Amino acid sequence: MILLLLLLITLTSFSQTPICSTKNTVVKSGEKLQYEISYNWGLIWVNAGEASFETTLIQQNNKPYYKFTGLGATYTKYDWMYKVRDRFETICDTTYLKPLRYIRDTHEGATVNYSDNIFNYSSLKAYSFTRLKNKTVKADSVKIAPCTFDVLSMIYSARNIDFNSYPKNTRIPISLYLDNAVYSLYIDYLGKETITTELGTFNCIKFHPMLVEGTIFKAGDDMTVWVTDDKNKLPLYVETPILVGTIKAKLKSYQGLKNPISAKIK
Numbered sequence: 001m002i003l004l005l006l007l008l009i010t011l012t013s014f015s016q017t018p019i020c021s022t023k024n025t026v027v028k029s030g031e032k033l034q035y036e037i038s039y040n041w042g043l044i045w046v047n048a049g050e051a052s053f054e055t056t057l058i059q060q061n062n063k064p065y066y067k068f069t070g071l072g073a074t075y076t077k078y079d080w081m082y083k084v085r086d087r088f089e090t091i092c093d094t095t096y097l098k099p100l101r102y103i104r105d106t107h108e109g110a111t112v113n114y115s116d117n118i119f120n121y122s123s124l125k126a127y128s129f130t131r132l133k134n135k136t137v138k139a140d141s142v143k144i145a146p147c148t149f150d151v152l153s154m155i156y157s158a159r160n161i162d163f164n165s166y167p168k169n170t171r172i173p174i175s176l177y178l179d180n181a182v183y184s185l186y187i188d189y190l191g192k193e194t195i196t197t198e199l200g201t202f203n204c205i206k207f208h209p210m211l212v213e214g215t216i217f218k219a220g221d222d223m224t225v226w227v228t229d230d231k232n233k234l235p236l237y238v239e240t241p242i243l244v245g246t247i248k249a250k251l252k253s254y255q256g257l258k259n260p261i262s263a264k265i266k
Contacts, residue, residue, distance in 0.1 A: 024097050026159040026232055029057035029066065030256030033234065037072075041245040049074040049084060051249065053155065055256075058091070065091050065100070068152040084108050090152035097157045102150035102177075115180070121146065128180040140180050148175045148182055159233040163189060163205050185209070194265070195226055195237060197250055201265040202236055203229040228263035 032054045039048040051072040058067045072086040085107040092099045102117040114131040124146065130138045149157055154176060166172065168191035176183045188208040195204050204226040223240035227233045234257075238249040 022157075022160045023095055024156075024160060026258055027055055027066075027097075027156050028256070028258040029055055031055045031258065032255050033251060034253045035249045036252045037074075038248040038250070039078075039245055040248075045248075046078070047075075048078045048081075050252075053152075055156075057094075060091070064094055066094050066097065066156075067091050068156060070152050070155075082109050088152050090150055092153050092156075097149075097153055097160075099150050099153040102152070104151075104179075113179075117150065117177070117180075119144065119148075119177075126177055126180070126182075130180070142177075142180050142182060144177060144182055145175050148177050150177050155235075159227070161233075163229075163233075190224075192229055193226065197237060199236075199251060199264075202226075203263045203265065204236060205229050205233065228261065230261060230263040231259035232257055232261065232263075234261075 033052065035051045036047055037049040037051060038045050040046075049072065051070070053071075054069045056067045056069070058065050068088075068090045070086070070088040072084055074082065074084045087103075087105045089101075089103040090099050091101045098121070099119050101119070104113060104115050104117075106113045112133075116129045118127045120127065124144055125141045126144050126148070127139070127141045130140070132138055154174070166189050168189065170189045171186050172189060174185045174187065176185055186209075190206040190208060193204055193206045195202060205228075206224065206226050209223055209225060223238065225235065226237045227235050234251060234254060235249075236251050238247075240247055
């Protein structure tokens with residue numbers, strides 16, 4: 001899925017110090033990131049779609065929460081090849097970004113998936129309600145760890161990791177909840193690198209995340225991700241092989257950042 005691609009932008013880390021005990025210092029309400037998705041099949045690259053991530057502040061039971069929304073879609077002219085219309089939503093606390101509710105509504109090729117997931121940390125379970133093809137709803141539950149995140153909350157929580165505390169080539173374990181299952185994954189931290197995009201030249205953190213095989217992605221750690229080496233840790237550029245061809249995701253625009261972009265080289 002296109003957004004699982006930016007999940008990689010996500011798979012940035014669980015360390016021996018649980019990420020759920022790290023306070024949020026990188027995101028605030030009003031942040032919006034937009035990406036251009038390019039696809040390669042053979043020798044030709046085409047701009048095939050776009051994705052976006054947005055943070056808003058909501059109130060529930062007189063308490064503030066962040067709502068993360070992730071959207072991904074192919075351009076209509078490429079729907080004949082592989083149609084994608086993905087929407088993810090997560091509601092989490094504003095201090096540690098632990099998810100309380102996660103909704104997935106995705107249409108990828110012939111595969112349609114809708115699920116509503118509730119996290120209960122007192123019982124250490126995630127409860128899922130999945131709409132099946134015949135419109136019935138299947139209820140299920142799965143055991144989770146105290147620091148288990150869904151796709152979107154992982155993206156934002158991972159940006160709080162201090163990569164300066166890790167030596168190059170460190171393998172960092174992570175715990176991810178996806179499709180009513182918990183996966184023990186990892187990323188390989190590859191060090192730092194300077195890259196240039198249409199937005200300019202940036203000092204970046206580079207890593208390989210381990211992927212969960214899905215409708216588009218192969219399982220393994222062939223994806224490469226670059227995030228800005230500053231307090232924002234913006235996912236700047238992603239490249240990965242898929243089942244057929246290769247995908248690139250480039251940050252096209254950003255707004256409402258919590259911190260200055262100090263990684264950009266003037």
